[in-house]
Amino acid sequence: METKDFDFKLPEELIAQQPLSKRDHSKLMVLDKKTGAISHDYFYNILDYLNPNDCLVLNDTRVLPARLIGSKKDTGGKIEFLLLKRKDLNQWETLAKPGKRAKVGTKFTFGDGVLEAEVVGIGDEGSRIIEFKYEGVFEEILDGLGKMPLPPYITQELEESERYQTVYSKHTGSAAAPTAGLHFTNELLNKIKDKGVQVIYITLHVGLGTFRPVKVENIFDHKMHSEYYSITEETANIINKCKQQGNKVVAVGTTSCRTLESATDDTGKVLAKNGWTDIFIYPGYQFKVLDGLITNFHLPESTLIMLVSALAGKEKTLNAYKVAVEQEYRFFSFGDAMIIK
Structure with missing residues (x-):
């Protein structure tokens, strides 16, 4: 078939x-x-x-408001992560865009440093394993920083x-x-x-x-x-x-x-x-x-x-x-x- x-x-x-x-x-x-x-x-x-x-x-x-938009700590280059699956308390499998900026060891920051992340591994089909660092409750931080993960065929922002x-x-x-x-x-x-x-x-x-x-x-x-x-x-x-x-x-x-x-x-x-x-x-x-x-x-x-x-x-x-x-x-x-x- x-x-x-x-x-x-x-x-x-x-x-x-x-x-x-x-x-x-x-x-x-x-x-x-x-x-x-x-x-x-x-x-x-x-x-x-x-x-x-x-x-x-x-x-x-x-x-989850699973789209996180941030920047590289060293260059300020823009990055977007889509959280897919929780691997551990602070580790997530994600999709990264652009992927070339998300090499293992690269660090990123979100929301003026409220949330930080480091790429610690490569997952299936090019996904990235991210470890987050923060103070407080992750879900509450995500509610404040995250955006709704609309499918790629929806090109308009959701009102x-x-x-x-x-x-x-x-x-x-x-x-x-x-x-x-x-x-x-x-x-x-x-x-x-x-x-x-x-x-x-x-x-x-x-x-x-x-x-x-x-x-x-x-x-x-x-x-x-x-x-x-x-x-x-x-x-x-x-x-x-x-x-x-x-x-x-x-x-x-x-x-x-x-x-x-x-x-x-x-x-x-x-x-x-x-x-x-x-x-x-x-x-x-x-x-x-x-x-x-x-x-x-x-x-x-x-x-x-x-x-x-x-x-x-x-x-x-x-x-x-x-x-x-x-x-x-x-x-x-x-x-x-x-x-x-």
Whole structure:
């Protein structure tokens, strides 16, 4: 199976640069995974596609203000670090731009010396291992100095940083938002609960893989980066009971999907556990617990469109994307949504 099999033509003007003024007013494509039938709606009607006693599973990770802009201590040359993964109390794996300035042993300063850093190693695919020095609490310093780490295809500054957080974000640790969840408002979630849908939360901290395209010709040669996830015993029990009673489990976003499938054994039982997952889901994968998926429209040739294709079928998925382009849906992080049922 080749990476180019998941390519499609996307006009640049369909890449959403800013979120809509109202979170739940995005378009919603409804895709039947059995027949391939497509219909169109708006996200505020998402509860029409959920049934009482179904489980709606959301990822409650919160994005770090993980972009740090500083300068070299000796020359003053500008540097930007994107925090990706915490290695130790004061050590982080980062992306550095420009990388040529971030050689091992080079020191940097941020915020008039409030935060200092030294490159202590080289990580996977050219990432840099940074050790920070500071006084006080790192997270509080980061809140003051850091900027929201928007994906590279978003070229405009975000007017309101909270729009790159879900309204239910709780556990800080992601380098990118679980963007399918950006469409929900507290009011909409309350309506969903009032209908009798069980709204539950898992955690997966979105990491390095989000920023890395598939570079190999054959997808079987692609290696996913690992990301930390956690599912509580209470959440696992609710999902297992839901399945036992014949109701559906619907994940919000590919991150929730990957978490569920990572924590489910071969009998279809979701386990309470935490750890690291590098699960790669592509066509041919047999889902163990997932019945439906709410997701955004993803990049061509990405692991995300491969995951969607595993659930809905490659031809049905690519046809849905063709229709989305024709109907001028908005794409990627701040774009419109799809529910696969």
